[in-house]
Amino acid sequence: MPFVFTPEAPVAVPVADSDFQFPVRRVYCVGRNYAAHAREMGFDPDREPPFFFCKPADAVVPVNYGETLELAYPAQTHNYHYEAELVAVIGKDGSDIAVENALDHVWGYAVGLDMTRRDLQMKMREMGRPWEIGKAFDRSAPLGPIHPASVVGHFEKAALWLDVDGATKQKSDVSHLIWSVAETVAYLSKFFRLEAGDVIFTGTPEGVGAVNPGETMVVGVERLGELSVKVVEATQ
Template sequence: MAFVFPPEAPVAIPVAGSDDQFAVRRVYCVGRNYAAHAREMGFDPDREPPFFFCKPDNAIVPVAYGETFALPYPAETQNYHYEAELVAVIGKAGSDIALEDALDHVWGYAVGLDMTRRDLQMKMREMGRPWEIGKAFDLSGPIGPIHPVSAVGHFEKAGLWLTVNGQTKQQSDVSHLIWSVAETVAYLSKFFRLEPGDVIYTGTPEGVGAVKAGDTIQVGVERLGELTVKVV
């Protein structure tokens, strides 16, 4: 088979403690999945089921432990926000997955950042248009190494935090997710067939805010470590 242009290599995330790589297929993100964050964005978290948006696979930015990734301030925004997230990755295919079976499809977990051009997202929201220019831009998904479930178990409870220049901005626990990882996987699988390589950003707690060039962001999840980016 001949290609008009050579295909890009798959986007891959390192597996912690291994030389293996996790090839990314699709990237799903859960919107407003912590009650306090939903309220700070002006919504009632008790009135709606989970909803999803997507990022392209090449929005993913693997960040190694001990590394500070230089994250460029994106174009066309004056309000560049951080969102700390627990990320779940899929290792077993399935559709319309039963809730009691959902965690069997999760291969591992990682620390993630859903970077957001908030002003553009809000403008699109007010106009009733999709969020892509606010959420799906280049380098908008920094992520740490993936930890297999076999090594760290599942995450019904674990601290989640984010600091900017050493000052705590977000601090919560994944037990505060409105929709748990299992519920998210089961619900998402009603609409999309999940496949190995799918990545799910599970939502961010309250405390989101803007950063500027020169700021250093550190985000961590208990048992998964911490990743660091510097906005340049």
């Protein structure tokens, strides 16, 4: 049966040191998963279980090592924020997954940026409305090559950082996650059936802030390398 129009190919992220591509199905993001970041956003990190929001798959922008992605400053914001994150990708389907089995479902890891229109997010939060216009906009999820867990292992601890024009803005360690990768996968799977191709942004540490046209972000996770992203003026 023919389509009304030709559908877009799935978003695909390169697998590090190979010719393979990882197709993206869904993008889940964990909110306030580092205690210091929760506090800087005005919340007590000890009072709630993990919560999630989503981005569309086509918000993902693959960034290869050695290149600098040019990312246009988005519309309708005056407070465009970076959030550096460890990203876990799912390679095995499952629902209601036990914590002790959760890492069996994680195929690999990548460095990611959860770019945020902070002023719009805060406005929606104050009004009790969903965050989509602050979080789920076009090209809001730059993502580096995916490293198989069979090669790099899993991440109980690893340095995570983000610099803007050479100045360090975020610096932490994955060990400071409130909810570990395994706990996050297990909890999320109670509400959604996870399937191969799902991508989970695991949260950002303290130090989030605004970035402006002309500035370059370098974000990295130990054992996964660094990404370079330059913000540029939007073109009409």
